[in-house]
Each structure stands twice: as structure tokens, then as C-alpha cells.
Amino acid sequence: MLDRAQGMPVPERFDRIVVAVDPPAGAGKASDACGIVVAGVLCEGPPQSWRAVVLEDATVQGVSPTGWAEAAVAAYERWQADRVVAEVNQGGAMVETVLRQVAPQIALRQVHATRGKVARAEPVAALYEQGRVGHAGGFAALEEQMGLMTAAGFQGQGSPDRVDALVWALTELVVAPMQGWKRPALRVL
16 A cells, blocks of 8 residues: 555645644653654545645654744645644643744644544545555655554554654545535436
């Protein structure tokens, strides 16, 4: 699936681009990385046919909360993104506060993980199985973490921070719109 994702053509334009952030609970070299993933979507037809592309893995390790907020905002500006999607389970209001200290005007959606990592990742894995997600390059560290996600959970060390950010990005761009979309009623002539 990852080979196919790497070979998928990258559109020249996107309808939406988001930067997803999975902040670490701590700071410093021993803490988990701050997952930062940029993805875009081309919205042609109903959401069930949309195609997404991972554009960048901007994950940072061993930085302060201000450091990861600056990295997320830099990605937001570099890609002229529409929104930052940030998980707030491990910091609540602190996550928004730190991001807004760096960029007060940033468009921000706060998300809360209410289901386990595997359950959250399943719809995104289905997008990869359907060939609906591409990678605009090789993202070795992200793809390694993806390979360590199993039905039993993450089989690697620490947190799958890059995968968590990827899941939030693709959920915002493709999964959530699909869940709210209703098929138009058929008209009989």
C-alpha cells in the first residue's frame, strides 16, 4: 500500500490543506516527538471519491512547546494551509494557548481522542487500502511507524506520534466529510 501511495500522482492544486499536530505530553530530548503532518485533498465528486496526499512530515523531537508550535505554524505558512488540527488530550487549553502565542490568527480545530489509536486509524487505513491516499515523497520515519501499527496496537517504542498526526489530518480532510455526507435521493423520471 505504501509503494502505491508513493507512486500516486500529486495534483497541481488542492481544495484544502491542513497541518495536523499530535503534541507530546512532555518536553525535552527524552519526551515523545511532536507529530506534525501536512496533507491536502482534492474534492472531486462526493467525499467517497476524494483523494488525499501527504505533503510533508514536519515532526520535531526534543523541543519546547513553543518549539513545536513554531514548527507547526511554519508548516501552516509554508503550505498556505487552511487549518491546524491539534489533538488536545494531553494539554487541553495549553495546546491552543501555545499555538496562539506563536500565531494569534491561526485557524485551529481542537480534536479530542475518544477512541483508541487502532479504532481511530482504521478508517484511514481503509483509505490507503482503496488507493485514495498518496505520498508526495518518501517519508521514511512516518512510513516506518505506519508499518508498526497493527490490529493489536502500536508495536514500536514510545508513541506513534507521526501516525497520530497523519490520522488527524486525513480524518479532517476525508473521513469526517464522508461521515456527514448523504447520498442524494434518486429521481425517478
